[in-house]
Amino acid sequence: MTVGEFKNWQAVQDEVRRRIHARIWAPGEMIPNEQDLAEEFGCARATVNRALRNLSDAGLLERRRKAGTRVALHPVRKATLSIPMIRKEIEDRGQSYGYERLLYRRGTPPEALLRQLKARESDHFVRVKSVQTADGTPFVFEDRWVNLTTVPGAAEEGFADTSANEWLLTHAPFTEGDIAFFAASASDEVAETLGCEMGAAIFVIDRITWDNDRSITSVRQYFRPGYRMQTSI
Amino acid sequence: MTVGEFKNWQAVQDEVRRRIHARIWAPGEMIPNEQDLAEEFGCARATVNRALRNLSDAGLLERRRKAGTRVALHPVRKATLSIPMIRKEIEDRGQSYGYERLLYRRGTPPEALLRQLKARESDHFVRVKSVQTADGTPFVFEDRWVNLTTVPGAAEEGFADTSANEWLLTHAPFTEGDIAFFAASASDEVAETLGCEMGAAIFVIDRITWDNDRSITSVRQYFRPGYRMQTSI
DNA sequence: TCTGGTAATATGTCTGCACATATTATCTGG
DNA sequence: CCAGATAATATGTGCAGACATATTACCAGA
Numbered sequence: 001m002t003v004g005e006f007k008n009w010q011a012v013q014d015e016v017r018r019r020i021h022a023r024i025w026a027p028g029e030m031i032p033n034e035q036d037l038a039e040e041f042g043c044a045r046a047t048v049n050r051a052l053r054n055l056s057d058a059g060l061l062e063r064r065r066k067a068g069t070r071v072a073l074h075p076v077r078k079a080t081l082s083i084p085m086i087r088k089e090i091e092d093r094g095q096s097y098g099y100e101r102l103l104y105r106r107g108t109p110p111e112a113l114l115r116q117l118k119a120r121e122s123d124h125f126v127r128v129k130s131v132q133t134a135d136g137t138p139f140v141f142e143d144r145w146v147n148l149t150t151v152p153g154a155a156e157e158g159f160a161d162t163s164a165n166e167w168l169l170t171h172a173p174f175t176e177g178d179i180a181f182f183a184a185s186a187s188d189e190v191a192e193t194l195g196c197e198m199g200a201a202i203f204v205i206d207r208i209t210w211d212n213d214r215s216i217t218s219v220r221q222y223f224r225p226g227y228r229m230q231t232s233i
Numbered sequence: 234m235t236v237g238e239f240k241n242w243q244a245v246q247d248e249v250r251r252r253i254h255a256r257i258w259a260p261g262e263m264i265p266n267e268q269d270l271a272e273e274f275g276c277a278r279a280t281v282n283r284a285l286r287n288l289s290d291a292g293l294l295e296r297r298r299k300a301g302t303r304v305a306l307h308p309v310r311k312a313t314l315s316i317p318m319i320r321k322e323i324e325d326r327g328q329s330y331g332y333e334r335l336l337y338r339r340g341t342p343p344e345a346l347l348r349q350l351k352a353r354e355s356d357h358f359v360r361v362k363s364v365q366t367a368d369g370t371p372f373v374f375e376d377r378w379v380n381l382t383t384v385p386g387a388a389e390e391g392f393a394d395t396s397a398n399e400w401l402l403t404h405a406p407f408t409e410g411d412i413a414f415f416a417a418s419a420s421d422e423v424a425e426t427l428g429c430e431m432g433a434a435i436f437v438i439d440r441i442t443w444d445n446d447r448s449i450t451s452v453r454q455y456f457r458p459g460y461r462m463q464t465s466i
Numbered sequence: 467t468c469t470g471g472t473a474a475t476a477t478g479t480c481t482g483c484a485c486a487t488a489t490t491a492t493c494t495g496g
Numbered sequence: 497c498c499a500g501a502t503a504a505t506a507t508g509t510g511c512a513g514a515c516a517t518a519t520t521a522c523c524a525g526a
Contacts (some may be wrong), residue, residue: 020245020406021408021444027403027434028351051384074318076316078312079312083309135425168451169308171259177310179312180462181414181462182459183416183434183435183437183458184416184434201418201434203415226415227416228414228415228439229413232409232411233410
């Protein structure tokens with residue numbers, strides 16, 4: 001029994017990680033309860049709790065009251081999927097960022113989109129198409145609908161000079177969002193805007209955000225051919 | 234001053250969320266310190282700490298010792314990006330799952346991949362190509378390299394009947410991983426395996442996992458045309 | 467044997483206190 | 497006026513104890 005060596009929750013966490021990893025505690029297997037671990041590690045139960053809770057959040061452990069704690073069979077890794085701030089991404093590469101609004105027109109989204117947005121009859125929308133460039137080369141073509149009823153400030157803004165993404169991020173907080181990633185062949189319009197050939201494979205992101213059941217915006221972003229969205233887990 | 238109403242950390246968290254959302258505390262603005270909030274909410278400082286820490290983890294707040302806590306200017310949303318367990322995904326749709334190994338051959342990955350893997354001279358690899366089907370229709374075509382040196386059990390396994398993904402998830406725990414998502418045009422081989430036309434836009438995932446600097450596997454998954462990877466934030 | 471109630475148990479959380487630590491603000495001497 | 501030492505402060509964390517809560521295990525009665 002190693003005693004009195006793990007006195008902070010991070011050390012406990014590391015040790016538990018090590019044991020899981022070294023198969024001392026195999027996947028699916030129960031691990032000792034908090035009280036016993038606290039005694040073994042020479043710390044308070046709260047410290048062990050903090051460590052185990054963290055590992056549970058991370059998906060490495062599964063905990064249930066009374067049932068105890070077991071090593072997860074299929075660890076679920078969580079990746080931070082920040083809403084891509086295109087400007088930041090481009091500037092981080094040392095390239096110059098550009099934004100151009102291509103269209104700004106009030107109107108009503110198609111039926112299917114309205115349903116997805118869970119929009120109300122009274123909601124008014126504006127459609128904004130834009131392109132963002134890196135060193136002058138098209139980077140993303142964006143096709144967006146903004147709900148003017150829930151985001152009234154958007155009507156005055158107009159998004160002529162700054163991307164709707166940035167403006168909305170700071171002016172229209174959202175509580176929920178759906179994201180989808182997929183591949184699509186470049187349509188006529190996409191190909192022309194991005195300066196690529198028709199039919200080229202394009203990485204596309206669909207995103208809808210809500211503020212407690214009130215839709216804020218729906219956006220589809222077409223990335224220039226070859227774009228890779230990367231993250232670590 | 235609302236007093237004595239928020240006695241658990243979730244209630245405190247909800248109230249703080251509400252205030253941020255209602256612009257009582259605007260983005261970039263400082264919020265009161267933990268002691269004051271604890272007094273206002275009628276609870277212990279530790280409870281406020283737990284709530285604020287959680288919101289900080291969620292990206293809604295930014296905290297720094299001595300400097301205090303402020304509302305994040307650009308909230309970073311985290312999405313759970315579970316490593317897609319194709320079988321589960323297919324079975325959840327009520328479809329029948331199928332797996333077929335197309336190739337199993339020892340060899341050495343190309344130079345570029347070896348570098349990405351941070352592989353050692355002595356590492357041995359096996360290449361596994363496979364296809365997973367939903368109701369008999371091709372769903373994913375997978376091209377994988379497995380490091381036999383770090384995952385010795387893989388040599389006996391062979392992946393003839395079960396997908397390498399599933400086997401590795403439970404038999405080769407990883408500590409780190411890189412993921413990339415992108416779109417590509419279906420090559421000859423991809424088109425034939427997935428039963429689609431050459432040049433079709435295909436959603437592709439590249440993933441490399443490590444066990445403390447020892448590479449485990451590198452995999453490229455080509456999804457059948459029309460596939461959407463979805464998640465919420 | 468089955469069923470419903472009860473006890474046991476592991477995790478979840480709160481409290482009050484203490485001290486650690488990072489960072490800012492302030493003061494002091496040159 | 498500037499630089500470096502020092503104090504002040506907000507968050508980070510640990511501890512012991514207590515109670516809450518979910519869930520399992522067990523037992524008694526039909």
